Amino acid sequence: MNQKQLNIAYIGGGSRGWAWGFMMDLAMDEDMCGTVHLYDIDESAACRNEIIGNKISSHPEAKARWKYTVSHTLEESLKNADFVVISILPATFQEMQSDVHLPEREGIYQPVGDTVGPGGFMRAMRTIPMFVTIAQAIKEHAPNAWVINYTNPMSLCVKTLYSVFPKIKAFGCCHEVFGTQNLLCQMLESEHGIPNVQRHDLYTTVLGINHFTWLTTASYKGMDLMPLYDAFVAKYHQSGYLKNKEDNWMNSHFNCAHRVKFDLFRKYGSIAAAGDRHLAEFTAPTYTSSPEEIHKWMFDLTPVSWRIEDLQQRLERSDNLISGQEEIQLKPSGEEGHLLLKALLGLGDLVSNVNIPNQGQIPNLPLGSIVETNALFGFNRIQPVFAGNLPSNILPLVARHVYNQENTLVSAMTCDRQLGYTTFINDPMMASVSPQASMALFNDMLENQRDYLPAKWFE
Numbered sequence: 001m002n003q004k005q006l007n008i009a010y011i012g013g014g015s016r017g018w019a020w021g022f023m024m025d026l027a028m029d030e031d032m033c034g035t036v037h038l039y040d041i042d043e044s045a046a047c048r049n050e051i052i053g054n055k056i057s058s059h060p061e062a063k064a065r066w067k068y069t070v071s072h073t074l075e076e077s078l079k080n081a082d083f084v085v086i087s088i089l090p091a092t093f094q095e096m097q098s099d100v101h102l103p104e105r106e107g108i109y110q111p112v113g114d115t116v117g118p119g120g121f122m123r124a125m126r127t128i129p130m131f132v133t134i135a136q137a138i139k140e141h142a143p144n145a146w147v148i149n150y151t152n153p154m155s156l157c158v159k160t161l162y163s164v165f166p167k168i169k170a171f172g173c174c175h176e177v178f179g180t181q182n183l184l185c186q187m188l189e190s191e192h193g194i195p196n197v198q199r200h201d202l203y204t205t206v207l208g209i210n211h212f213t214w215l216t217t218a219s220y221k222g223m224d225l226m227p228l229y230d231a232f233v234a235k236y237h238q239s240g241y242l243k244n245k246e247d248n249w250m251n252s253h254f255n256c257a258h259r260v261k262f263d264l265f266r267k268y269g270s271i272a273a274a275g276d277r278h279l280a281e282f283t284a285p286t287y288t289s290s291p292e293e294i295h296k297w298m299f300d301l302t303p304v305s306w307r308i309e310d311l312q313q314r315l316e317r318s319d320n321l322i323s324g325q326e327e328i329q330l331k332p333s334g335e336e337g338h339l340l341l342k343a344l345l346g347l348g349d350l351v352s353n354v355n356i357p358n359q360g361q362i363p364n365l366p367l368g369s370i371v372e373t374n375a376l377f378g379f380n381r382i383q384p385v386f387a388g389n390l391p392s393n394i395l396p397l398v399a400r401h402v403y404n405q406e407n408t409l410v411s412a413m414t415c416d417r418q419l420g421y422t423t424f425i426n427d428p429m430m431a432s433v434s435p436q437a438s439m440a441l442f443n444d445m446l447e448n449q450r451d452y453l454p455a456k457w458f459e
Contacts, residue, residue, distance in 0.1 A: 003064060004345050006034035009081040009142065011074065011134060012088035013038025014045025016314035018150055021333030022085065023049075023056045023066070028330055029338055030063035031347050038070050039077035046070045052321050052328075061330050074134070078141040083341055086134060086157070087150040090127040091452050093311075097304045098448035099123050106433045106441055109288045111277035111301050114152040115211045116401055117429040120281070121408060122445045124156045125420070126452035128412035131157050135164035146344055148173055148337055149355075154210040155370040155405055158355050162368075163409065171382060172355030173337055174210055174372070176274035183258060184218060184225055186243050187232045194220075204273075206353045206374050207362050207387035208398055209405075211278040213353070213372050215271035216391065229271060237262040240298045249298050253306055257298035260287050268394050277302065282401060284428045346379030356382060364389040369402050400428070415456035420446075 013019060013036075026032065036053060040046040053068030071077035078084065099119035100110055113119025131151075138147060138161075147170035151157050158172040181199035188194040197220060205217040218225040232241075240257025242248055249255040260276035272279050276299040280287040287297045294301060320326035336352050343350040351374050358371045361384035365371055374385040390398055404426050411420035424430065425438045433441065450458065 003031060003033045004347070006032055006082045006341075006345075007080050008034065008036045009071070009077040009084045009145070010036055010038050011077065011084065011086045012040055012151070013070075013077075014040035014042050014049055015087050015089075016045075016311065016318060018087040018335075019049050020052065020056075021335060022337060023053045023068070024330050025333050025335065025338040026066055027056050027059060027062040027064055028332060029342070031342055032338070032345070033064045033066055034082075035067045035069060037077040037079075037081070038068060039074055043070065043072065048318050048322060052318065055321065056328055056330070059328055059330055074137050075141050078137055078145070081142040081145045083344075084138060084142060084145050084147045085150070085337070086131075086147065088130065090123060090130060090151070091449075093304055093308050095126065095449060095452065096123075096307070098445055100302075100304050102445055102448070103429075103441060106437050107289070108285070108429050108433070109291060109294060109301060110429070111280055111288065111294065111299065113281075115154070115278065115281065116404075117281050117427055118424060118441065118445060120153050121420075121424050121427065122449055124153050124405075124408050125412050125446070126449045127151065127153065127157060128160050128409060129452070129454065131160040132164050132413075135161045135168065138168060139165040143167070145169070146341075147171070148340065150174075150337075152210075153405075154355050156409060158357075159370045159405065159409055162357055162370075163413070169382075170356075171340075171375075172210065172370070172372075173335070173340070174353075174355065175335060176211055176278060177204075177206055177213055177215075177353045177372075178334070179275055180215065180261070180271060180273040183241075184220075184229065186241075187225075187228065188220065190243070191232055191235075192228065204374075205387055206273065206372060207390060208273075208372055208394075209370065209401060210355050210372050211274050212282045212398060212401065213273040214268075214390070214394060215273045216388070218271065226271075229265070233262045233265050237266060249300060253300050253302040255299070259297045260299065263287075263297075268391065270391055270394060275299075281429065283397065284431055288429070340377050343377035344380060344382075349376060349378045351376050351385065354382065356384065359384055361385065361387050362390060364395055365399065365402055366406075369406065400426070415454055417457065 038046040050068045057066045100113035103118045110117050110119050149172040154172045161170045185197040188197050203219050204215045208214045240259045256276035261272040264272040354375045355372045358369050361373045373387040376383040407423040
């Protein structure tokens with residue numbers, strides 16, 4: 001069998017989550033093989049993943065053999081790269097602690113805090129300089145490579161890549177839309193007795209921005225799902241919907257009962273297509289005014305303390321995978337990264353939602369802004385699928401964040417403190433905070449990023 005031989009640079013190659021799933025997806029696909037160059041500022045983490053990746057590749061059930069090797073520099077990892085994968089944690093949990101929890105002193109509760117809100121803004125401030133460095137290195141050492149970004153804040157990461165290197169071939173992947181598509185499949189089974197529908201069987205018109213995407217049409221084999229979803233929402237908007245007890249939001253920081261997306265559908269008439277914990281951060285604090293209010297909407301906050309505990313468990317699992325105490329079991333990650341690689345190699349076209357510059361696929365958002373719509377992936381090309389205008393009642397909600405993100409990028413690139421502050425307070429989550437309190441919060445949060453920001457910010 002002729003397999004495509006590839007060089008993949010994995011920036012953030014010490015990842016204890018995304019990397020392992022990607023490694024398994026590659027091992028289970030018989031059409032590709034090659035070398036994955038792992039680069040991470042924590043080289044010891046990349047070294048551990050080198051061992052785990054090669055163990056996955058040598059698994060008896062693996063259909064493809066990949067060699068995993070550690071690169072000591074970013075430039076080394078990019079040499080001869082066909083594809084670049086970016087999946088990094090910008091800074092440490094100490095900075096994330098400030099992002100997520102410091103705003104709570106002003107009554108701002110962020111379920112995630114990595115995309116919008118005060119936490120998303122500060123995460124962007126320290127992430128954008130990192131992506132400037134990455135984009136410059138790609139421009140110099142791998143200008144023809146396709147670049148897949150998984151890092152948040154997704155829109156701003158992708159926007160930074162194009163801002164530094166306009167000819168870059170970059171796109172951002174996110175699985176949030178998949179969850180809403182799966183919800184539609186569950187609806188067909190539980191409410192209409194149509195079993196075994198997979199999300200790939202649906203056709204959905206996807207448009208918006210990352211973590212604030214909307215479906216304006218949805219169908220299955222010629223069946224219009226919008227009126228079915230209307231009835232579904234009418235039935236479950238108060239009680240919430242859970243497929244089974246294992247999905248109960250009280251047992252996980254990531255699950256929800258979909259009450260936020262149901263409420264948004266009742267207000268706006270289109271299907272909000274992300275997890276409730278993300279969606280809730282893009283509007284005024286209707287859903288997030290307090291932990292008690294959040295729980296009424298049947299989702300939960302994700303405290304940084306939990307992420308620290310989770311990392312410790314992943315480190316222990318890493319030890320067990322390396323020692324053999326835990327046997328490697330090959331299973332798909334549910335992500336589409338490896339399938340998009342195949343499509344770009346000419347091994348079958350694929351349509352998927354993706355974050356790329358607006359070329360007119362959403363006519364009433366600014367050209368060049370990073371939007372999330374469907375796109376056709378084929379041999380060495382990504383062709384956006386025309387999604388149409390955002391509905392006029394949703395457009396103001398989304399456009400506000402698009403312009404805030406544009407200003408966030410300019411602020412980060414120029415260290416413009418005044419623009420940064422006004423962008424910070426323009427976020428809907430900041431609506432009820434007084435000018436004095438918002439300035440103090442901005443200054444304190446910015447100070448907490450000092451180790452990762454240019455000195456110009458503090459001159």
